[in-house]
Amino acid sequence: MLWAEYDPLANRRLAILSPEGQMDEGWRPSELDDEALLHLYDRMVALRQADLLALNLQRAGRMGTYAPTLGQEAANIGSAALLQAEDWLVPSFRETGAMLLKGVSLKLIYLYWMGCEWGSHFPEEVRVLPICAPVSTQTLHGVGLSWAAQLKGENWVTLIYLGDGGTSKGDFHEAMNFAGTFQTPTVFFIQNNQFAISVPRTRQTASATLAQKAIAYGFPGIQVDGNDLMAVYLATREAVARARAGQGPCLIEAQTYRMGPHTTADDPTRYRSEAELKTQERFDPLLRVRLYLENRGLVNPETEATREAQHLKWAQEQAREAEAAISYNPDEIFDYHFAELPPYLAEQKAYCQRFLAAKGESAHGQA
Ligand SMILES: Cc1ncc(C[n+]2csc(CCOP(=O)(O)OP(=O)(O)O)c2C)c(N)n1
Incomplete structure (x- = not known):
């Protein structure tokens, strides 16, 4: 139903939770009661603290580089929340929060960015592919995984993440074509954060939306407000359910905004203005969930100060564990x-x- 109503050619996008924290309650998924919502919010806060610490670690010379998720917390958490243990999560490199939610430890993620390849060695049962730096190549691996589910008669769904820039790669189009042709249980999740390093979304494609690219490959696509936890959750819930029911692939374009640098090696002031960033801060995905929860009396400034401090402490402990585990073996x-x-x-x-x-x-x- 969602997919028909939000035809990507009509350039409409699904939005449920406003930047001011007002929810269209009629759209609220019934299983997301206050407790479940508070849990997802808590994961968003943990992610932000993990990100902020990573930036500091890199500046202090304790991490090689890092690709921050700042501003993309709803896109990360609202999507990965729908995966079951048997499902596969296929990240690019800006999915720290999604990977954490699926069971990868922050220690391993930090270890990867500290330059130690054991940080890519996840426990097998976690079902997350390693961070993938070569843009869009993971889309082919992901479709391969979902095809494997078909061939083996298994019920797992594969959720593939990529960026807006990634949609310009041939790999993406091959993956989409394969998924459409074989009707694989795949969800393509585009974190459209408006930039591929310094190249804006408008320079990636002449298509009006990224979601409409699904139409060419014979499956549905939808645009959602990627800073809206509820919209991301709802669209992913339908996409995963369709795929699991054998109804084939679909694509979600989550429209978000990268609030930080591309990586710690980037200086975004060279290609975007302070004023633009200030405007975007109003749409902070974390803030709007917090405002909603505050209005319902579920959080307040004291609980949030405690929460942030606890998550920072956790991230610091994970960083120390990562540093203790570093081993470089050029062989x-x-x-x-x-x-x-x-x-x-x-x-x-x-x-x-x-x-x-x-x-x-x-x-x-x-x-
Ligand atoms: C095949 C390949 N080409 C170029 C690069 C250099 N590079 C790293 S990230 C990036 C932009 C990716 O943009 P997007 O897909 O929008 O993801 P985002 O970084 O915004 O999350 C580029 C060009 C690369 N890693 N791999």
């Missing part, structure tokens, strides 16, 4: 790409070992 650059190392790489590996030995370092870090 691993070579070890996992081929079953048998080609001679030219075997030669490079031996050279690397000789080089480190001469410097007095073992392949496992400082001697």
Whole structure:
């Protein structure tokens, strides 16, 4: 029903919770009672604290780089909340919150951004693919996973995340085509945060919406206010339910805004104004849930100060655990790409070992 009503060609988008914290209660999913909503809000706050700490860690030289999720908390949490344990979550690199919700530890996510590849080694039962830096390549892996569900007669759904810039890649179109042709149980979730580094959304495509790209591949697409936890939740609930019921793929375009830099290596003041950022702060996804909960007497400034402090403490502990777990083994650059190392790489590996030995370092870090 949702999909027909919000035809992407009509450029309408689903919105339920206003920036002022007013909810259209008629649209509120019945299972999202106050307790469930408070839980999702709590996850958004945890994510923001984890993000803010990561920025500080990087500035202090304790993390290589980081891609913040600031401003995209509703898109992260409202979507991943719908996944069951057996479902697969396929991230790009701006899904810290979604990955946490699916069971990846912050310690591992931090470890990845600290440059240690063990940070990509998630417990198998968690069913989250590693963070994927090559833009949009994860869309093909994700469709492969959902095709596997079909072939094996399993009931899992695959939720694939990508950015607006990712929709310009051939990989995305191949993945969409495959999903449509084979009617795989796939949900494509575009976090349209308006930028691919410095390139604005308007320079990515001449299509009026990103959601309408689904039409070309024979399945539904919908635009939602990506800063609205309820709209993201509701659209993802329908998309996941359709996919699980064997009705094929669909696409969600969550319209959000990246409030932070692209990564810690980026200076956004070079391509967007302070005034634009100030305007966008009014649409902060976290603030509007908080306002709603405040109006219902469920949170207040004291509870929120405590909550933020607790989550910051948790993030700091996870950072310390990550730092304690760092181990760099240059051999691993070579070890996992081929079953048998080609001679030219075997030669490079031996050279690397000789080089480190001469410097007095073992392949496992400082001697
Ligand atoms: C194949 C490839 N090309 C270029 C890059 C460099 N790069 C990293 S992120 C990015 C922009 C991605 O934009 P978008 O898909 O909108 O995601 P966002 O970063 O906004 O979340 C680019 C071009 C890359 N990582 N991979």
